[in-house]
Amino acid sequence: MNVTIEDIDSASMRPIGFTPQPSFVVHFRSAAFSGIARLVPALERAEDCLGQEFNVEICQGSVTQFGVLDQPALNAVEAQDTPGSFKVTGIVESQSGDPGAQRYAFITAGEACFCLSEAEMSGAWPDPGNAVTFVAHDVSLWDEAL
Numbered sequence: 001m002n003v004t005i006e007d008i009d010s011a012s013m014r015p016i017g018f019t020p021q022p023s024f025v026v027h028f029r030s031a032a033f034s035g036i037a038r039l040v041p042a043l044e045r046a047e048d049c050l051g052q053e054f055n056v057e058i059c060q061g062s063v064t065q066f067g068v069l070d071q072p073a074l075n076a077v078e079a080q081d082t083p084g085s086f087k088v089t090g091i092v093e094s095q096s097g098d099p100g101a102q103r104y105a106f107i108t109a110g111e112a113c114f115c116l117s118e119a120e121m122s123g124a125w126p127d128p129g130n131a132v133t134f135v136a137h138d139v140s141l142w143d144e145a146l
Contacts, residue, residue, distance in 0.1 A: 016040065032077055069130070
């Protein structure tokens with residue numbers, strides 16, 4: 001997903017990820033949605049990110065309120081009152097993993113793509129094409145140039 005950084009808090013640096021990378025609180029916009037999240041940029045200086053466009057992958061710290069919808073719904077991602085939280089309504093595009101192993105579903109809402117584990121979906125395993133809804137918390141945007 002392409003995002004443009006509208007504001008960045010360079011004092012908010014915090015390492016995140018399996019191999020810790022510097023991240024910064026940003027206000028961003030994209031064709032799919034806008035809001036506040038943590039950016040993990042490939043650039044070394046936070047100030048260099050302001051006004052720049054990045055191709056990013058979306059990650060979330062946790063998911064709540066997961067549900068499979070009975071009928072098709074408009075794809076949407078809406079910022080919530082808590083910074084870094086977004087309500088997502090999307091479509092299951094694909095799945096990966098084998099039964100008995102960790103399984104994942106890839107859910108799209110416009111150009112935004114979220115990867116949810118079976119555990120994050122409260123044990124549900126919706127079929128490709130199913131409409132789903134959930135709230136993603138602690139969203140981070142990882143620069144694909146990393």
